[in-house]
Amino acid sequence: MLKTDTILVLARSRQGEADGIARVLAESGESFEVRVHGIFASRNRSSLIIEPAAKVRLVYYERDKISSAKEGQLLERYEDIKANYRLWQLAAYYLELTALAARQGPAPELFVLLEGVLQTLRGSEWAAGSLNTFYQIRILHLLGILGATDACNQCGCELRAYDTALWNFPEMHFNCPDCADVTHRRDALAAAWIHKAATRRYGRFHAGLMAATAEDDRKYLDERLHDVLTYFHGRPFISARGLYAEKSTLH
Numbered sequence: 001m002l003k004t005d006t007i008l009v010l011a012r013s014r015q016g017e018a019d020g021i022a023r024v025l026a027e028s029g030e031s032f033e034v035r036v037h038g039i040f041a042s043r044n045r046s047s048l049i050i051e052p053a054a055k056v057r058l059v060y061y062e063r064d065k066i067s068s069a070k071e072g073q074l075l076e077r078y079e080d081i082k083a084n085y086r087l088w089q090l091a092a093y094y095l096e097l098t099a100l101a102a103r104q105g106p107a108p109e110l111f112v113l114l115e116g117v118l119q120t121l122r123g124s125e126w127a128a129g130s131l132n133t134f135y136q137i138r139i140l141h142l143l144g145i146l147g148a149t150d151a152c153n154q155c156g157c158e159l160r161a162y163d164t165a166l167w168n169f170p171e172m173h174f175n176c177p178d179c180a181d182v183t184h185r186r187d188a189l190a191a192a193w194i195h196k197a198a199t200r201r202y203g204r205f206h207a208g209l210m211a212a213t214a215e216d217d218r219k220y221l222d223e224r225l226h227d228v229l230t231y232f233h234g235r236p237f238i239s240a241r242g243l244y245a246e247k248s249t250l251h
């Protein structure tokens with residue numbers, strides 16, 4: 001069946017001499033693979049439509065395994081992000097996280113979330129730590145492994161003051177002080193910020209986080225979130241090599 005969708009390219013690979021296969025995310029939140037015939041053989045700009053992060057109006061034949069592209073119109077290339085190594089490194093990590101979340105099934109908010117984070121990277125109202133923290137929490141939330149942040153996972157008591165909730169690492173569970181195995185000030189801080197990131201827009205989350213936390217605590221939270229995602233993923237994220245220390249604290 002011939003279909004038209006607006007898609008974001010999450011990853012691409014080469015098949016044979018000339019064909020390319022792109023893993024894409026449609027606006028519906030569905031993720032699928034599409035083959036683009038002869039794309040590496042032609043010398044025109046057509047190969048741009050399967051560049052990672054590209055936003056494309058794609059006309060394709062829907063197939064069971066790998067769909068087949070008929071034509072595509074490049075809507076956005078994020079050239080400015082690609083021209084900056086640091087930004088591109090972050091974007092590549094967000095694409096890989098998005099692909100992980102998309103594999104669990106269609107999530108319509110995923111497209112909006114990814115496009116929002118790419119747009120944010122272009123502006124000046126962000127910091128690498130807080131944007132990573134925000135996106136990692138949202139992905140954990142979509143993956144369904146982010147536990148309730150307002151009730152104790154053990155006894156169910158209400159965690160009214162988030163500063164008394166304790167994160168039972170590596171599970172994303174929050175316990176009251178009576179039920180928690182360990183007491184750690186930074187993990188208590190995490191419960192409050194994880195709750196905020198899951199429920200607020202990035203701008204508000206960022207402003208609050210920067211004003212209320214020390215750099216060390218922000219770094220700690222961001223790295224622990226990365227550890228939990230890596231643990232869930234089962235292997236390191238290729239794109240995160242330059243962003244986080246090689247060795248996870250969980251392995």
Ligand SMILES: [Zn+2]
Pocket residue numbers: 152153154155156157175176177178179180
């Ligand atoms: Zn409890």
